[in-house]
Amino acid sequence: MENKTIKTLFIGAGRMAQAMISQLVKDTRFEITVTNSGNQKRLTDVKEIYEVSVATAWTDVIEDSDVVVLAIPPDAHPAILGEISPLIKGQLVITVAAGIRPSWLEERLPDKTAVAWVMPNTAAEVGQSSTPTAVGNYVTPAQKEVLEALLSNIGTFEIVTEEQVKALTAITGSAPAFVYKIAQALVETGLKSGITVSQANHLVAQMILGSASMLKTGKSPEELIDQVATPGGSTAEGLRVLDENNTKEIIATAIQACRDKANQSDN
Numbered sequence: 295m296e297n298k299t300i301k302t303l304f305i306g307a308g309r310m311a312q313a314m315i316s317q318l319v320k321d322t323r324f325e326i327t328v329t330n331s332g333n334q335k336r337l338t339d340v341k342e343i344y345e346v347s348v349a350t351a352w353t354d355v356i357e358d359s360d361v362v363v364l365a366i367p368p369d370a371h372p373a374i375l376g377e378i379s380p381l382i383k384g385q386l387v388i389t390v391a392a393g394i395r396p397s398w399l400e401e402r403l404p405d406k407t408a409v410a411w412v413m414p415n416t417a418a419e420v421g422q423s424s425t426p427t428a429v430g431n432y433v434t435p436a437q438k439e440v441l442e443a444l445l446s447n448i449g450t451f452e453i454v455t456e457e458q459v460k461a462l463t464a465i466t467g468s469a470p471a472f473v474y475k476i477a478q479a480l481v482e483t484g485l486k487s488g489i490t491v492s493q494a495n496h497l498v499a500q501m502i503l504g505s506a507s508m509l510k511t512g513k514s515p516e517e518l519i520d521q522v523a524t525p526g527g528s529t530a531e532g533l534r535v536l537d538e539n540n541t542k543e544i545i546a547t548a549i550q551a552c553r554d555k556a557n558q559s560d561n
């Protein structure tokens with residue numbers, strides 16, 4: 295990648311924007327400016343916490359940007375795209391929003407605008423997002439390098455089709471909340487043994503980290519479940535209860551509920 299500053303404008307200063315910004319500021323190639331829809335307190339906080347520039351109106355800075363990241367709700371896109379479109383001249387426009395496909399962005403931005411759809415999760419805050427990404431038809435090789443540099447700062451990524459980003463949104467974007475739900479139940483149960491909240495949080499977090507590391511060795515979930523469940527032992531009893539209560543089906547149904555909601559803004 296060319297050794298040139300990448301002027302990056304975030305429109306939206308919420309949870310996902312801040313998770314990304316918190317890592318991106320460490321890469322001196324990126325010069326970040328942040329705007330939002332009107333919450334001035336949030337903008338002041340973002341400026342203080344991450345030491346980035348802020349602007350009250352994106353119209354002031356968008357023309358001078360190389361990259362525009364839309365970190366706003368899906369239903370805010372039509373109005374924002376209408377406003378920024380006359381000011382787009384060669385910038386790479388990235389959305390993080392559920393249901394906002396690159397092909398739909400291309401239709402609403404000037405001819406041959408470079409666009410991408412990335413679906414990060416809040417683990418971007420610790421550089422551990424898992425980010426399926428689809429690029430539009432007009433992203434240049436140089437812009438693809440910029441996109442990959444941005445994504446590498448927040449974790450790992452896979453370039454896939456827009457249909458695949460749509461299908462994976464619930465799994466990599468939403469399902470971290472499912473994992474936290476399991477963590478919550480384990481912490482609450484663990485506390486009954488008399489340990490402190492901090493001990494319970496640490497023990498559960500390390501258990502999940504260890505389990506994730508085992509999954510990353512390439513062993514399948516089935517194999518790992520089998521490794522844990524000593525024949526005739528205690529884990530098998532717990533697994534039996536999970537199976538009798540259709541846990542896998544409940545998770546699949548929850549994923550589908552996320553997809554149904556995201557599909558309401560699918561374009």
Ligand SMILES: NC(=O)C1=CN([C@@H]2O[C@H](COP(=O)(O)OP(=O)(O)OC[C@H]3O[C@@H](n4cnc5c(N)ncnc54)[C@H](OP(=O)(O)O)[C@@H]3O)[C@@H](O)[C@H]2O)C=CC1
Pocket residue numbers: 305306307308309310311330331332333334336365366367368369370374390391392413414415416467468
């Ligand atoms: N949270 C997550 O884990 C993930 C979120 N996403 C996507 O990220 C996007 C933002 O979500 P999240 O950060 O959680 O939401 P937040 O509510 O935390 O932040 C939303 C941001 O968008 C701004 N905004 C809201 N409405 C409008 C509008 N009509 N016009 C312009 N700006 C607006 C808000 O401005 P203000 O500060 O003034 O209120 C705020 O800065 C969504 O599209 C979501 O699908 C994707 C993957 C994961």
Ligand SMILES: O=C(O)[C@@H]1CCC=N1
Pocket residue numbers: 392463467468
């Ligand atoms: O809850 C949401 O709508 C967003 C999309 C994926 C994760 N959070």
